[in-house]
Amino acid sequence: MEEIFHQKGIIILADLLENISLPFAAVYPDGRLVLCNNAFSALTGYTKEELSKLRLSGDFTPEEWHEQDEELRRVLRLTGRTQRYEKEYQRKDGKRVPVELFMHRACDADGNLLFYYSFVLDITKRKLAEKEIWAVYQRLMDIIEFLPDPTFVIDKDKKVIAWNKAMENMVGVEKKDIIGKGDYFYSIPFYGERRPILIDIIFNSDTSIESNYNYLKRCGNMIYGETYIQTFEGKGAYLWGKASPLYDTDGSLAGAIESIRDITDIKYAEEELRKSRDELEKKVQERTAEIRKANEKLMDEIAERTRAEEALSEARMQAEMYIDLMGHDINNMNQIGIGYIEMALETFNFDENARSMISKSLNILNNSSTLINNVRKIQQAKNGQLEQEMIDVGKMLGEVAMEYSSIPGKYVNIHYTPVYGCAVQANELLKDVFANIVENAIKHSCEPLEIQIEITITKVCYQDKVFYRISISDNGPGITDEMKKTIFDRFKRGNTKAKGRGLGLYLVRTLVNDFHGKVWIEDRVPGNSDMGSKFIIELPAADN
Incomplete structure (x- = not known):
């Protein structure tokens, strides 16, 4: 009579669950299918007839889940508590599908186990979402790991969940020795004791924490702080930190992150x-x-x-x-x-x-x-x-030659072939330049020798500029090389019997310089200063 009632109950249950969208299946303790709905058949890819010939706990559940299935059924059988867990089904096409089961037991009036039944959720999308979240989380952990500044992260329970390489190098504590630890454990590497630090101000605005910092500033959600820790590394250090809260998708506080920088060298440099x-x-x-x-x-x-x-x-x-x-x-x-x-x-x-x-x-x-x-x-x-004007040098030389060609008591022979059109910028004192040189040649000559003076004028060019070179040579006693260096100086005279104050040649050089020219002395016969002198004056042409 009980068996008939049991079978009718299953039929009634099957009719009720047939058209619901949530996959459902019931199995006997030996794993044979009692019944399932269309949603379960669609989930596994098998027909109901095919499923009736399979053992659900063994034939399309991958082998790595068998041990878990057996343990959960044992717990359910002994305790009667619903078991919620995740596993995978292997579909008929060979693909695996992640599922979450809510497994219950059905017993008779005497408490004897009749079968297990489960409501099944396809959690493929959830697993993909979890995988994506984990990938994002892993990328964030990688970013934190390779940040140049020492950085650590705590969760809302103030347990360390990230401790990067730079932090390991800074304090000498490896992440494996601190991940998962709370109760201010993260402050021990700095202070040698458990105590609140900058990151804890995110959770608690206790002013006693803030008083430990020489400098503290809030900028939005961020907190910046600077302090000197005398016990750090046994020699003391200035540390600068930046802490910020972390929020979950609901906007609730989920934890905090802090970056630390040793600024001791900077402080000493300052x-x-x-x-x-x-x-x-x-x-x-x-x-x-x-x-x-x-x-x-x-x-x-x-x-x-x-x-x-x-x-x-x-x-x-x-x-x-x-x-x-x-x-x-x-x-x-x-x-x-x-x-x-x-x-x-x-x-x-x-x-x-x-x-x-x-x-x-x-x-x-x-x-x-x-x-x-x-x-x-x-x-x-x-x-x-005296203002400068255009003067024909050739004409002026002709006047000087004529004036000094006849000197009482002297035998003077001046050779000069007139040249005209040689214009320079000078003034009337230019004549004194030539007159002084000719007069010196006559005055310092050795009597009764006939005085021979030769005057020439030629055109020369230097770097595209035209100059007129006037040469006045004589057959007098000449000028030594040593005297050539100083004869144009003031009050310097040649070694002759003629009397004078030595202003004539000083006047010559002064005037030539004023006319932007040059004057120097050479031997009339090169290399023989006893054979007479040659005065050379170069004056820039007016066309320049």
């Missing part, structure tokens, strides 16, 4: 920089004081120099006054004296000795006038009192 800055400021102040004193001394020197310049200017004005006095009054008196002496020589019949003495006096007065004229010309050249 201290050295501060000392250097203070030292620099001290030196700047000292140097500023020195500069101030130097400026005061300089101002005194400038004032003294100003006074000296004023005195020099006054002295220059007096010198110019004396030069003007010589150039005007004294020269006038010289000319009067020269005139009277010349009249005396022409009027009276002096004997030879008297005439010689009077002639020497006349020469002295003429030399005095020449000296005064040279001084005035040098003054004019130095002060730039």
